[in-house]
Amino acid sequence: MEIVLDHVSYTYQAGTPFAGDGLRDVSVTIPDGSYTAIIGQTGSGKSTLLQHLNALLKPTTGTVRIGDREITPKTSNKNLKPLRAKVGLVFQFAENQLFEETVEKDVAFGPKNFGVPEKEALARAHRALDLVGIGPEYYENSPFDLSGGQMRRVAIAGVLAMTPELLILDEPTAGLDPKGRTELMTLFETLHREQGIGIVLVTHQMEDVANYAEFVLVMADGHLIKQGPPAEIFSDPAWLAEHHLGLPRAAQFARELRAKGLPLPDIPLTEQALAAEVLAILRPRREADHE
Amino acid sequence: MNKLMIGRYLPGHSVVHQMDPRGKMVLTFYFICIVFMANNIWSYLVLGLFTLGAVLLTRLKLIYFWRGIQPAIILILFTLLIQVFFTRGGQIYWQWGPFALSSAGVVNAWFIFFRLVIIICMSTLLTLTTSPLDISSALSSLMTPLKWIRVPVDIIALMLSIALRFVPTLMDETVRIMNAQRARGVDFGSGSLLQQIKAIVPILIPLFVSAMHHAEDLDDAMTARGYRTDAPRTTYRIIQWHRRDTLSIIAFAALTVVIFFVRA
Numbered sequence: 053m054e055i056v057l058d059h060v061s062y063t064y065q066a067g068t069p070f071a072g073d074g075l076r077d078v079s080v081t082i083p084d085g086s087y088t089a090i091i092g093q094t095g096s097g098k099s100t101l102l103q104h105l106n107a108l109l110k111p112t113t114g115t116v117r118i119g120d121r122e123i124t125p126k127t128s129n130k131n132l133k134p135l136r137a138k139v140g141l142v143f144q145f146a147e148n149q150l151f152e153e154t155v156e157k158d159v160a161f162g163p164k165n166f167g168v169p170e171k172e173a174l175a176r177a178h179r180a181l182d183l184v185g186i187g188p189e190y191y192e193n194s195p196f197d198l199s200g201g202q203m204r205r206v207a208i209a210g211v212l213a214m215t216p217e218l219l220i221l222d223e224p225t226a227g228l229d230p231k232g233r234t235e236l237m238t239l240f241e242t243l244h245r246e247q248g249i250g251i252v253l254v255t256h257q258m259e260d261v262a263n264y265a266e267f268v269l270v271m272a273d274g275h276l277i278k279q280g281p282p283a284e285i286f287s288d289p290a291w292l293a294e295h296h297l298g299l300p301r302a303a304q305f306a307r308e309l310r311a312k313g314l315p316l317p318d319i320p321l322t323e324q325a326l327a328a329e330v331l332a333i334l335r336p337r338r339e340a341d342h343e
Numbered sequence: 344m345n346k347l348m349i350g351r352y353l354p355g356h357s358v359v360h361q362m363d364p365r366g367k368m369v370l371t372f373y374f375i376c377i378v379f380m381a382n383n384i385w386s387y388l389v390l391g392l393f394t395l396g397a398v399l400l401t402r403l404k405l406i407y408f409w410r411g412i413q414p415a416i417i418l419i420l421f422t423l424l425i426q427v428f429f430t431r432g433g434q435i436y437w438q439w440g441p442f443a444l445s446s447a448g449v450v451n452a453w454f455i456f457f458r459l460v461i462i463i464c465m466s467t468l469l470t471l472t473t474s475p476l477d478i479s480s481a482l483s484s485l486m487t488p489l490k491w492i493r494v495p496v497d498i499i500a501l502m503l504s505i506a507l508r509f510v511p512t513l514m515d516e517t518v519r520i521m522n523a524q525r526a527r528g529v530d531f532g533s534g535s536l537l538q539q540i541k542a543i544v545p546i547l548i549p550l551f552v553s554a555m556h557h558a559e560d561l562d563d564a565m566t567a568r569g570y571r572t573d574a575p576r577t578t579y580r581i582i583q584w585h586r587r588d589t590l591s592i593i594a595f596a597a598l599t600v601v602i603f604f605v606r607a
Contacts, residue, residue: 103522108522108525129532136525136526136527136528137528141523141526143519146523148519148523148549148552149520149524149527149545150549151544151545151549161527162527165528165529165530166528210527211526211527214527
């Protein structure tokens, strides 16, 4: 499902002295089934942008097209539900949305709201829980007895159980330990690759952007200031620094190696690419030494 | 939810904003008492002009005062109707069973309408120009005499400011949780009454859980910074009485005198 934003602006609390700009004239296309990352400083409008993608917010001016639905400032709040089944949104600290008595009931809550019968909803819940690595021994537990990381997984399962075509993730790994972080990121990558689910990821981890994203949007002060593939975004460290953004660790490391005199042909973004490049330089040297 | 103006503070630099919050609170309360002294058109006119003057002194847009009155409008209209139809006296224009439309009723209804509008305007003025923190420190200062009868004034004041401090936080939290549940297919504000009540559960429970988390975190943070309930407290914000506060008291005294002269 393709999402097109056409000159979208959004003003918070319009008409009060607290009014503030959330988005300013953003136009962008998020292609069907793509993996898009959104980066930018805190307060740059990333989360506001996300909430337009499933019509939780309606633009103050401009239009948003989600699949074949047009959302304009005048769109009524009725009948937006089918859209939200197709675009699953995982909020920051998603564990805050848990409320049911048991884990499986909480995960089945979404599908049931979209009219899936009880039995089927539970079956979907079990499948989703299996995906996020929560075993059957937890199904009957209270979600509030789980650890923070497990609660996050249950909450994400709650969105996956709606079987969305597009999954929007607002810093899904914030506050998790490195292992949990890798596991979740791998899960999203698998869903994207094997089931063709589109992913929109908001993150502060440049490594995640380099490792997984096909396309990057950079937000600053409500504006979309740059868009392109990761290699292009990360090609200008001075520009990134100017906007308080960094390079992926591998790219940073490669720059420093280059400064020390190692003739790396281009700047790698991932650890694998870095290793391959370094190896390509060192191997001939070592062979030369042996001769 | 954003349009609700009750209890909302709008920062500014007007004389009214800078007044001593204690003075403002006491005078607002006093004003409400004074309003009940008015009993003819002249006294209401004086009160109306006084209120208008105070409102203008805040230099805030009139629309915010209107928003303060708006939620109470149904209550006001209801009181009006009761007054109009159940007060008898003077000339009777129309009668049907217990209902009667009389000249006294109409006059009375007008007075009550005016009284409510004036009172709401003044109390809106207090909350619009006084930050919640100022209100709570004013309260604790005003309650100081109660310390003699062992009322834990400092603790009450602290509880009050913590409660006020968390109103916006919990409001934000509510919006966030509502959005998260909306994204999971909950429809707020549609369906039968029972469905709407059911839709509240997925908000209330997470909100309650998060309020508890906030309380625990705050407890830790306060303990870590050495908060003790048994130690005497000092305040960072010191409220000071200025000449403008004395002047405002004089203005209210003058108002009282005028009202006494013009009332019937």
